[in-house]
Amino acid sequence: MNLILLFADDFIAPDRVRLRGRRLQHVRTVHRAGVGDTLCVGRIEGQIGQGTVLVCDDALLEMQVAFTSAPPPPLPLTLLLALPRPKVLKRVLITATSMGVKQIYLLNSYRVEKSYWSSPQLSAENLHDTLCLGLEQARDTLMPQIHLRPLFKPFVEDELPSLCAGKTAVVAHPGDVRSANVPVLEPGLLAVGPEGGFIPYELDKLQATGFQAISLGVRILRVEAAVPALLACLFPPSGA
């Protein structure tokens, strides 16, 4: 937790917040903060700044807060992800969120196990908690949007063309070395298949919608490694 994410309910005055539960525990056990210490805070969908600890005990954390700067810029990328198994989903969502992705479509695919769609991990509350972890990690405040698309064909045929309009769209196909890597840099879409990859029918459908197949090389990576590797390749850090 590199930033304490604050919500409307946390405010007891315009410049004062009161926290309990997970965030209190984290500040006490990891930050080991005491009265007078300052911590990085951020208002959900708003600015980031500093909180000065006024009270920190077993029951509550109270801080005076001031917001001074914008959150880091989002990545101009929409991620289409074949729904991974629940544990992997959680890690990939944290990673994608911490890297700045704001639009994530979770897709069905032939190789996605049906049971994954009934995982509690997909409840609105659990998704929200997972995304908060990613935002707190990267000192961001802009909540990503998750779109569940349990039917592949209608999504690709009816919705995807307008999502793609005017954008670069690439699909990562493990082991496919025919295509060179294409830096997106402009607003784009990235599709990542399930373990085992998209089946040929799905790849054809995506390519017919304008997706270009790219590859990270002959080595096949797990989804949780492929996503950060692809994001880093497509949006290399520019330095300063």
Added chain:
Amino acid sequence: MNLILLFADDFIAPDRVRLRGRRLQHVRTVHRAGVGDTLCVGRIEGQIGQGTVLVCDDALLEMQVAFTSAPPPPLPLTLLLALPRPKVLKRVLITATSMGVKQIYLLNSYRVEKSYWSSPQLSAENLHDTLCLGLEQARDTLMPQIHLRPLFKPFVEDELPSLCAGKTAVVAHPGDVRSANVPVLEPGLLAVGPEGGFIPYELDKLQATGFQAISLGVRILRVEAAVPALLACLFPPSGA
């Protein structure tokens, strides 16, 4: 398991192997292979090829095997990793192995919890099993070497200078945007700190040994996302 990794003990003839346990279970439940099916196999430290299933039942898997091609080229990079907590270590080792890293030094650092050094995850057997998962994922056969270095200062002072000789060495420092990203491409070293980063003393010691600080940007990533992102940045896929 995109490749079934074979060891000397598995061979009952020069072209025949007999497997039980984890690999048998995986072939039965995930590949659902039957007699006559072919599977990708690789001989540890040797070539990859194909296995044709001769027997596959509850008790054993027997295959006729032929080896035809070299494993994918290793990444010419030595990874120095501040020891993460055991669960994260396992995932990062799988990722680094699947991306082709062959030399991994696990270091102490001020922010590494002492208890991590007594984790069963660090036993030779568990490390071996973890690395096998990474090799199987990436269809590789060349086992990485893991070096445990529970003392930071003697390692950096006595051993690191000769490891660095003639190589590009970079240390990833979260949030440090002063340095642009430097593609390594040639043989190199990459140091990745613990959650919270190396402390200034450690960073100074690494820089005094010739390490250049690089950053992935203002967003701070978890180690398990930072490692694949850094490897992908430093060794972008060339395509074909």
